[in-house]
Amino acid sequence: MFVKKLYSQRDWRWRWRRLGTCWSTIGKYGCVITCLAMIRKKTPIWVNTYLRDRGGYSRGCLVNWSKLDVIGLDFDKMVTRKPQRPCIAKVYTKSGADHFVILYKNDKMVDPWTGKRGKRTYRLAGKYYLIK
Numbered sequence: 001m002f003v004k005k006l007y008s009q010r011d012w013r014w015r016w017r018r019l020g021t022c023w024s025t026i027g028k029y030g031c032v033i034t035c036l037a038m039i040r041k042k043t044p045i046w047v048n049t050y051l052r053d054r055g056g057y058s059r060g061c062l063v064n065w066s067k068l069d070v071i072g073l074d075f076d077k078m079v080t081r082k083p084q085r086p087c088i089a090k091v092y093t094k095s096g097a098d099h100f101v102i103l104y105k106n107d108k109m110v111d112p113w114t115g116k117r118g119k120r121t122y123r124l125a126g127k128y129y130l131i132k
Contacts, residue, residue: 002086003038003102008115014045020052020061031100032063034112035088038102039131040071047071065129076130088129091122098125 009015015027026033026044033051037044051057054070068075082089082103089103099122102110109120 002104003110005038005041006110006115006117007034007038007044007112009034009044009112011044011115014043014048017045017048019048020057022061024061029061031112032088035100035102035110036063036068036071036073038110038112039088040073042071068131074132076132079128079130080126081128082124083128083130085130088131090125090127090129091120092125093122100129103128 009030010027015025017026018024019026019030019033026048030044030048033047034044037047040047050071051063051067056064056067056070058064065075065078084105086102086104088100091099091101093099099113101112101122103120107120108117110117
């Protein structure tokens with residue numbers, strides 16, 4: 001699951017678009033779908049549209065992990081121990097806000113906020129979402 005094409009959720013092409021059916025935007029809260037877009041090799045707009053139109057969100061704009069098949073991904077499970085394979089990891093920002101990144105076993109990450117690859121700078125929250 002090494003991603004080549006990096007995206008930022010704040011990219012001008014999609015940052016202002018609504019996330020799912022909520023009033024929140026991809027730019028502000030679209031970290032999970034931006035991670036999924038990089039893994040799937042699609043844009044966050046594409047992932048958002050497919051999840052929204054095919055029941056992939058719960059409560060309007062929360063990704064329903066068990067429905068990732070609607071975008072062609074196979075969700076394995078959520079674990080609480082850091083896995084020895086790439087995953088989407090829940091982290092905490094410096095302000096304590098929830099955020100999600102693509103995490104590699106060597107503690108490198110892809111951050112959808114910046115759209116850059118680098119060393120992990122966030123505190124791990126202990127939830128790791130594994131994609132087959």
